[in-house]
Amino acid sequence: MNATASLPLYEYVSSAKLPTRWGLFYIHGFVETATQQEHVALSFGQWQADDIVPIRIHSECLTGDALFSTRCDCGAQLEKALQNIVAHGKGVLLYLRQEGRGIGLLNKIRAYKLQDSGMDTVEANEHLGFDADMRDYGICKLMLDKLVVSKVNLMTNNPKKRAALEALGIEVAERTPIDHGITDDNRGYIRTKTEKLGHEFDPHLLK
Numbered sequence: 001m002n003a004t005a006s007l008p009l010y011e012y013v014s015s016a017k018l019p020t021r022w023g024l025f026y027i028h029g030f031v032e033t034a035t036q037q038e039h040v041a042l043s044f045g046q047w048q049a050d051d052i053v054p055i056r057i058h059s060e061c062l063t064g065d066a067l068f069s070t071r072c073d074c075g076a077q078l079e080k081a082l083q084n085i086v087a088h089g090k091g092v093l094l095y096l097r098q099e100g101r102g103i104g105l106l107n108k109i110r111a112y113k114l115q116d117s118g119m120d121t122v123e124a125n126e127h128l129g130f131d132a133d134m135r136d137y138g139i140c141k142l143m144l145d146k147l148v149v150s151k152v153n154l155m156t157n158n159p160k161k162r163a164a165l166e167a168l169g170i171e172v173a174e175r176t177p178i179d180h181g182i183t184d185d186n187r188g189y190i191r192t193k194t195e196k197l198g199h200e201f202d203p204h205l206l207k
Helices: 062-066 074-088 105-116 121-127 139-146 159-167 187-197
Strands: 010-019 024-032 038-044 052-059 091-096 151-155 171-176
Touching (some): 038 074, 052 074, 091 139
Antiparallel strands (some): 010 024, 038 091
16 A cells, blocks of 8 residues: 555644734644645634634735736735735635646746737636646645634635635635726736636726
8 A cells, every 4th residue: 555645635734923014813834745835824813613704715926915016916815805804803814825826936927928928818828738727725625624614704706716615615605805906907817817717806897
């Protein structure tokens, strides 16, 4: 018998305090055992096991989250999600290291170059030989179980995230849109996400 066959797919590693400009969060580390890919969850406040907990599943975006790019709305959505969690007095942000909808940072830069030449974000990914969205949300189950969250108010415009959580046995009791960070630089990108990937944005914001 292969010894690695019995290893769990995902493992919890450790937790620590994480002071932020919005308040004191706790950061919880997780790892995918097969790839050693690392992910984190940020939790704020306290809740009972059957509470509806506000959460955001956020895929890593170095350019938007850390370098303040306006090619996408990621950084603005991340900041708004953290603000919303603190405003509710409790919540969780799952930060998944799945850059570029799963294609990685350098391939995302290659996709940006193709977008500079006229392709949209879906066409660029597919031209490089990738699916339009390659993300996997399986680790979310371990993260939420560790934090004793089973019922959520999901902050998202992406129905695939809702479907993924429900398939994992997480009850999505509510969904809150997070229409932030729309600029002239990314309006076309967001239209593509709406038209080709099924994201649900207020159409008035895309005019």
